[in-house]
Amino acid sequence: MRILLSLLFFITLSFGADATIEVVKKVDTLPTIGVEDSSISYDDVFKKRFFKALVSDLNVLSLFNVDRHNYITHYNDTDVVVENKDKDYVLRYRLHEDDNQALNVDMKILKNSTELMSKSYRIKNKKLYVFVSHAMAYDVNKFMGAEPVEWMKKKILLARLISPAQSEILICDYTLAFSQRIVSGGLNVFPKWANKEQTSFYYTSLSGKKPTLKRVDIKTAKVTNILSSDGMIVCSDVSMDSKRLLVTMAPSGQPDIYMYNVDSKKTTRLTTYSGIDVNGQFMKDNKIAFVSNRLGYPNVFSKVIGEKGVEQLVYYGKSNSSCSAHNEYVVYKSRESSDNFSDNTFNLHLISTETDFIRRLTATGMNEFPRFSQDGDAILFIKNYMEQSSLGIIRLKYNKNYLFPLSYGKIQSIDW
Numbered sequence: 001m002r003i004l005l006s007l008l009f010f011i012t013l014s015f016g017a018d019a020t021i022e023v024v025k026k027v028d029t030l031p032t033i034g035v036e037d038s039s040i041s042y043d044d045v046f047k048k049r050f051f052k053a054l055v056s057d058l059n060v061l062s063l064f065n066v067d068r069h070n071y072i073t074h075y076n077d078t079d080v081v082v083e084n085k086d087k088d089y090v091l092r093y094r095l096h097e098d099d100n101q102a103l104n105v106d107m108k109i110l111k112n113s114t115e116l117m118s119k120s121y122r123i124k125n126k127k128l129y130v131f132v133s134h135a136m137a138y139d140v141n142k143f144m145g146a147e148p149v150e151w152m153k154k155k156i157l158l159a160r161l162i163s164p165a166q167s168e169i170l171i172c173d174y175t176l177a178f179s180q181r182i183v184s185g186g187l188n189v190f191p192k193w194a195n196k197e198q199t200s201f202y203y204t205s206l207s208g209k210k211p212t213l214k215r216v217d218i219k220t221a222k223v224t225n226i227l228s229s230d231g232m233i234v235c236s237d238v239s240m241d242s243k244r245l246l247v248t249m250a251p252s253g254q255p256d257i258y259m260y261n262v263d264s265k266k267t268t269r270l271t272t273y274s275g276i277d278v279n280g281q282f283m284k285d286n287k288i289a290f291v292s293n294r295l296g297y298p299n300v301f302s303k304v305i306g307e308k309g310v311e312q313l314v315y316y317g318k319s320n321s322s323c324s325a326h327n328e329y330v331v332y333k334s335r336e337s338s339d340n341f342s343d344n345t346f347n348l349h350l351i352s353t354e355t356d357f358i359r360r361l362t363a364t365g366m367n368e369f370p371r372f373s374q375d376g377d378a379i380l381f382i383k384n385y386m387e388q389s390s391l392g393i394i395r396l397k398y399n400k401n402y403l404f405p406l407s408y409g410k411i412q413s414i415d416w
Contacts (some may be wrong), residue, residue, distance in 0.1 A: 246280035
């Protein structure tokens with residue numbers, strides 16, 4: 001196992017940065033926006049790459065009908081280009097390199113050729129350009145008064161299977177345009193951020209005598225063994241204060257859910273069912289959601305921490321698993337077909353624990369491993385369809401799904 005932390009190592013060619021709309025369940029009349037490039041530094045390849053990332057980000061905001069044409073103009077021109085005359089908004093930006101070879105970006109928003117806002121950005125390493133694009137889209141979203149999209153600036157943890165018994169853990173942006181390999185060598189799976197600051201993470205190593213939960217400090221590259229267990233061990237969730245972990249372990253053969261206290265290093269068993277209890281997720285009111293086969297098939301349940309009672313949460317579907325929780329909402333994976341001779345369809349569904357509300361979020365292929373953003377605005381998930389593994393983003397409020405394909409390997413698990 002090797003820890004690789006240099007920000008100079010990227011696998012930018014491994015991913016596609018285009019977002020493709022998979023499902024649009026409702027069509028609204030959205031304001032139009034054009035993008036004008038006034039860059040004075042860098043070659044055409046880099047300028048086109050940045051333009052492509054920015055247009056993709058604006059598209060994912062789901063606030064505009066985005067014109068994908070690349071219009072060139074001078075930054076201080078009074079008028080927008082002719083093609084943008086009838087647009088509701090125009091975003092004009094300028095890339096330029098300073099004496100320290102840092103990437104600088106100036107941005108302004110225009111309406112009827114009148115400047116409404118402007119902002120400048122600077123980053124030392126131009127290879128991190130996609131995070132500047134995300135920050136620009138975040139600020140446009142804020143200017144428009146839309147719900148916050150903090151998740152857009154977050155880093156993604158992704159475990160990628162590359163060959164039998166071999167995987168690697170990457171830190172990526174949500175579009176997969178940027179990636180940095182952080183763990184390699186052996187079978188390393190189920191990465192989970194250890195805190196909101198994203199300075200460390202947990203993962204399961206399956207390369208030793210026992211499955212072991214490890215913690216990596218990104219700044220120091222220090223690796224700490226947290227827990228080991230026969231059978232399996234997976235950290236499925238971390239509390240908001242980073243002090244408690246929900247861990248699935250099977251020391252006696254059957255998996256149960258345990259809570260690990262980071263400060264005391266003590267482990268408390270939360271479920272005692274003789275079958276399978278896995279994938280614990282923190283909810284509000286001192287509750288957890290989890291997946292169990294108590295009904296003879298996988299389904300989603302909840303319980304109050306410290307109490308014996310268990311409540312069934314999902315009544316739709318006969319094979320429900322891979323859940324994620326945010327306050328009173330739970331998103332889960334459900335098998336929609338049963339065919340012994342072809343691939344089955346697994347879709348994601350959203351429920352509320354306070355009403356009978358249920359909503360299907362995907363339509364085709366195998367959709368799994370959903371993860372709520374911290375603010376509940378979006379859901380990250382894995383989609384496998386037609387031999388292609390992709391990272392998906394669901395904008396819940398806007399009823400839109402976006403896919404970002406992986407060029408090689410298969411995504412095993414994700415977190416943000």
